[in-house]
Amino acid sequence: MNCLSHVRIVLVGTTHPGNIGATARAMKNMGLRDLALVSPKVFPSGEATARASGADDILAGARLCHHLQEAIGDCALVVGASARLRTISWPQLDPRECAQLVSASNAKTAILFGREHSGLTNEELERCHYLLHIPCNPEFSSLNVAAAVQIVAYELFLAAREQASADFAAPALATAEEMESFYGHLERTLHDLRFLHERKAGPSVMRRLRRIFNRSKLEKKEIHLLRGILTAVQMRIRPQT
Amino acid sequence: MNCLSHVRIVLVGTTHPGNIGATARAMKNMGLRDLALVSPKVFPSGEATARASGADDILAGARLCHHLQEAIGDCALVVGASARLRTISWPQLDPRECAQLVSASNAKTAILFGREHSGLTNEELERCHYLLHIPCNPEFSSLNVAAAVQIVAYELFLAAREQASADFAAPALATAEEMESFYGHLERTLHDLRFLHERKAGPSVMRRLRRIFNRSKLEKKEIHLLRGILTAVQMRIRPQT
Incomplete structure (x- = not known):
């Protein structure tokens, strides 16, 4: 110690x-x-x-x-x-x-x-x-x-x-690279959802979301869970477009 | 001071x-x-x-x-x-x-x-x-x-x-009641997505998501942003079901 x-x-x-x-x-x-x-x-x-x-x-x-x-x-x-x-x-x-x-x-x-x-x-x-x-x-x-x-x-x-x-x-925290991949995945999903388009505020929305998840100091396993949810969203909405 | x-x-x-x-x-x-x-x-x-x-x-x-x-x-x-x-x-x-x-x-x-x-x-x-x-x-x-x-x-x-x-x-932090409404909205959305059904692990997934967002100490405005995304997901997937 x-x-x-x-x-x-x-x-x-x-x-x-x-x-x-x-x-x-x-x-x-x-x-x-x-x-x-x-x-x-x-x-x-x-x-x-x-x-x-x-x-x-x-x-x-x-x-x-x-x-x-x-x-x-x-x-x-x-x-x-x-x-x-x-x-x-x-x-x-x-x-x-x-x-x-x-x-x-x-x-x-x-x-x-x-x-x-x-x-x-x-x-x-x-x-x-x-x-x-x-x-x-x-x-x-x-x-x-x-x-x-x-x-x-x-x-x-x-x-x-x-x-x-x-x-x-301590559980292993996500690396900066893993965080960037997650934010990329989140941004693509929000585009697929037309959530970013509609608001014409992509950079500001993404900045606010980064603040939320950066404060939380995500673990590797948590990144997997969140990306699993994003993939589930993408799978459900892609057939429509 | x-x-x-x-x-x-x-x-x-x-x-x-x-x-x-x-x-x-x-x-x-x-x-x-x-x-x-x-x-x-x-x-x-x-x-x-x-x-x-x-x-x-x-x-x-x-x-x-x-x-x-x-x-x-x-x-x-x-x-x-x-x-x-x-x-x-x-x-x-x-x-x-x-x-x-x-x-x-x-x-x-x-x-x-x-x-x-x-x-x-x-x-x-x-x-x-x-x-x-x-x-x-x-x-x-x-x-x-x-x-x-x-x-x-x-x-x-x-x-x-x-x-x-x-x-x-400080920006106003979400109250415990607002956090509970958010978690309820998140859980319903994951059910709509069939994300919770598929895994048969609802309680554990929700517990892990609560840990992530509790650590982040969400502001009221951030809750609005996140619930806006959840609503967008629900709007896009409901027509299919």
Whole structure:
């Protein structure tokens, strides 16, 4: 069930050792183990250990780095948490989107959390493939760094759990190609029915039908059932035309 | 956008004032304002104010209570966070389910978080309508109390935001009655087509079709489109029979 071994949490320039300890606890609570600390002000520290509250193994295993590059050099995906919606237009994720992206891949991934008062620098953010923004009250938007890690780790845990159960139990979903064949079959049937002709609104009707079935995320077997119905309609109306 | 004014966070028997401050910050970050403290060990406290980090207004407005009853007496819905899956079988929610339940109603709601080391007592949990369990690593399942509040507040914020945008922008979803009429129409059409007869599997086919369209959460307008297609099918095949 632990599908999160490829995920590293990177704290950059943390000032308060209590936040490092609270981060370790939040990580272990959610099944994360890989912590890197870039230039923390104080580490190791009794306060970090106290706030880790049993997650000392995460602290003991943390890698201490002088430069960000040491912490992310082996990562194929780098995501940077950012409170501000920066003027630089960078691809953004919220925690749930980030968790889905990360849990769907096995690529070594670093998620960066910046300094308590100033976050990540623009230079650090430019090393990231995505910015991660936690939705919150716009009038009081500065989250504690360990609280931010807690939310992201929680979403990662949920996504990994879902991924694990999907790997075992999920019925096979239709591929994009199978969906296109289905929509083609549906459109021909509606033409045979003269349903599209009559309304002179073929593209719009088909678009609306695609929305309905795309939302439903059809399984392969369901596509067979629906196409069986379409074939039955075609068989019954063709003799007339 | 603040639809959370009916939600009160209740900390019961908190030992560390830092956790009270961190809770206030987590609440304000997510648009919550109503905090009650039942028999905190130390309050007010400089440490609470420091950790609140700008959410002092939440601390200043907090109601201090000697007994749980004072904190929940005016609430129609009471939810208690519980790390352990207790042997008493009580209705359980995870944070997302809790947030959906709470944001869909305007009933005054209290969400209770217990002592750092022992949580809520069984007697306190029995005052709750639901237990709230945060999914986490079963081998290290004790979350910091402010971290638990942070996760729940985050889910509440997302649910309230979704509710607010649904209230304004969402197209009207079909009612259960409209869905039943649609399924009745679909079943009659499949009978007319002899699709159900041939397979002798009416109930199973209809069950599978219900799964597809239920997942899709159909809008009223979409029901009209689909029933228009069914009517077109019936018009074309009835003359033959």
